[in-house]
Amino acid sequence: GRMAQLARLYLNFDDSGDLLRTRIAAVTAHPLIEVLTSAEIVDFGGYLGSFSATVRAAAPEPGGAERLLTVEVGAVVLATGLSLYGQEHLPEYGGGQYADVVDTLQFEALLQSGPIRRPSDGRTPREVVWIQCVGSRDPEQHRPYCSKICCMAVAKQSVAYRRAVPDGQAYVFYIDIRSQGRGYDEFVQRAMEHYGVVYLRGKASRVIQQDDRLEVWGADTLSGKSVRLQADMVVLAMAAVPSPGSDVLARLMRVATDESGFFAEAHPKLRPVESLTAGVFLAGAAQFPKDIPESVAQGSGAAAKVLQLLAQRELVTEPTVAVVDGELCVGCGRCVSACPYEARALHPHRKLATVNPALCQRCGACAAACPNMATTVRNAAPQQVLAMADALHPPGLAEPRAH
Numbered sequence: 001g002r003m004a005q006l007a008r009l010y011l012n013f014d015d016s017g018d019l020l021r022t023r024i025a026a027v028t029a030h031p032l033i034e035v036l037t038s039a040e041i042v043d044f045g046g047y048l049g050s051f052s053a054t055v056r057a058a059a060p061e062p063g064g065a066e067r068l069l070t071v072e073v074g075a076v077v078l079a080t081g082l083s084l085y086g087q088e089h090l091p092e093y094g095g096g097q098y099a100d101v102v103d104t105l106q107f108e109a110l111l112q113s114g115p116i117r118r119p120s121d122g123r124t125p126r127e128v129v130w131i132q133c134v135g136s137r138d139p140e141q142h143r144p145y146c147s148k149i150c151c152m153a154v155a156k157q158s159v160a161y162r163r164a165v166p167d168g169q170a171y172v173f174y175i176d177i178r179s180q181g182r183g184y185d186e187f188v189q190r191a192m193e194h195y196g197v198v199y200l201r202g203k204a205s206r207v208i209q210q211d212d213r214l215e216v217w218g219a220d221t222l223s224g225k226s227v228r229l230q231a232d233m234v235v236l237a238m239a240a241v242p243s244p245g246s247d248v249l250a251r252l253m254r255v256a257t258d259e260s261g262f263f264a265e266a267h268p269k270l271r272p273v274e275s276l277t278a279g280v281f282l283a284g285a286a287q288f289p290k291d292i293p294e295s296v297a298q299g300s301g302a303a304a305k306v307l308q309l310l311a312q313r314e315l316v317t318e319p320t321v322a323v324v325d326g327e328l329c330v331g332c333g334r335c336v337s338a339c340p341y342e343a344r345a346l347h348p349h350r351k352l353a354t355v356n357p358a359l360c361q362r363c364g365a366c367a368a369a370c371p372n373m374a375t376t377v378r379n380a381a382p383q384q385v386l387a388m389a390d391a392l393h394p395p396g397l398a399e400p401r402a403h
């Protein structure tokens with residue numbers, strides 16, 4: 001994942017390569033784990049306990065043809081992670097036009113490649129400006145949410161820069177700093193006080209190239225003054241967005257997404273690692289931007305859920321599933337297209353709808369679509385729901401008044 005593209009990690013500047021190497025070796029050597037690299041799911045079907053995925057994978061040998069294989073699995077963990085919002089969406093910052101304007105992942109690559117050199121001419125940058133919240137927290141034009149990881153990533157990068165170039169100067173434009181986690185706030189304070197990173201509260205409005213340098217225009221909202229900074233490099237903390245292709249997976253696996261395209265959990269408080277499709281679980285930044293400790297925690301939760309599922313000999317489902325009354329059903333198929341979970345089909349020989357109870361999520365869309373009242377959700381028939389409503393609010397009782 002992205003961790004392989006990071007030079008060092010906050011808080012302790014651990015080498016991400018060191019942390020990854022032993023884990024990758026353990027996973028690839030495990031006799032019960034098959035790793036398919038450069039692989040993507042192109043088709044998917046089935047249900048909890050019996051999924052079938054068609055996977056397009058890289059050739060096993062270099063130079064060989066790619067292969068298509070079918071993988072039968074009982075459960076799926078979606079962990080497709082994050083990507084960065086394209087710099088072309090905010091042309092005022094010059095990303096993609098000026099060689100020395102980069103995003104935070106490109107800066108990680110510079111940190112990984114040895115002594116820090118700026119892309120245009122290979123010189124050591126003496127002044128570097130980071131701009132936070134680029135494309136985040138902007139519901140009108142870009143992404144409405146806080147990307148959550150960039151305040152800490154910027155603090156780490158500015159400290160790494162100051163350690164590598166002790167006579168260099170680092171500036172950070174920020175709106176406010178969101179550094180929630182044990183020791184995170186202290187880390188940002190250390191960046192300011194110990195490493196001399198200058199934090200300017202305010203929004204940078206544009207970046208222009210002047211000869212071989214860049215000029216960053218902005219406003220310092222604490223002093224109320226406009227600011228113009230000369231810099232050798234500018235680093236844009238672009239918003240975190242879902243990985244490309246996660247929308248295709250969401251469609252194939254019938255997993256809901258939020259308005260920004262991140263996979264949605266079944267319940268934000270009670271079922272944070274499950275999707276609404278039974279047997280499909282969520283882990284890491286694919287569900288929402290989060291850093292490595294949080295991604296590991298959610299991944300561990302998803303793994304525990306899968307273990308719990310696969311340890312059962314038989315699957316127990318909720319008794320409230322949709323049922324079809326064969327006397328009333330005429331096989332028109334309206335419920336088949338209404339069902340969002342593909343739990344319904346038409347009988348191959350009879351004019352009759354059938355229900356796969358493992359796929360049915362009890363939403364009742366079929367019951368609403370059926371013109372013949374031929375389908376109901378067992379234990380939630382209209383009479384039962386009305387009786388429950390009556391029990392909550394007996395007929396004759398005065399309407400509750402709003403206070």
Ligand SMILES: Cc1cc2nc3c(=O)[nH]c(=O)nc-3n(C[C@H](O)[C@H](O)[C@H](O)COP(=O)(O)OP(=O)(O)OC[C@H]3O[C@@H](n4cnc5c(N)ncnc54)[C@H](O)[C@@H]3O)c2cc1C
Nearest residue numbers: 001002009010080081082104153243245284285290291292
């Ligand atoms: C610049 C930067 C610096 C950061 N620094 C730190 C740090 O110092 N400390 C920290 O804790 N966090 C840091 N983070 C956050 C960290 O990168 C994330 O927390 C972490 O990568 C999330 O892990 P993940 O496994 O959920 O997703 P990812 O790391 O994004 O991994 C997702 C994986 O899924 C694969 N994938 C995506 N789509 C598909 C598909 N359709 N089919 C098959 N495979 C697919 C991808 O190729 C990738 O291998 C930083 C992030 C950025 C951007």
Ligand code: SF4
Nearest residue numbers: 133146147148150151
């Ligand atoms: S984490 Fe910080 S830089 Fe990133 S969007 Fe939120 S406030 Fe802005």
Ligand code: SF4
Nearest residue numbers: 329330332333335370
């Ligand atoms: S909509 Fe009703 S009548 Fe038509 S196939 Fe479905 S259950 Fe049968």
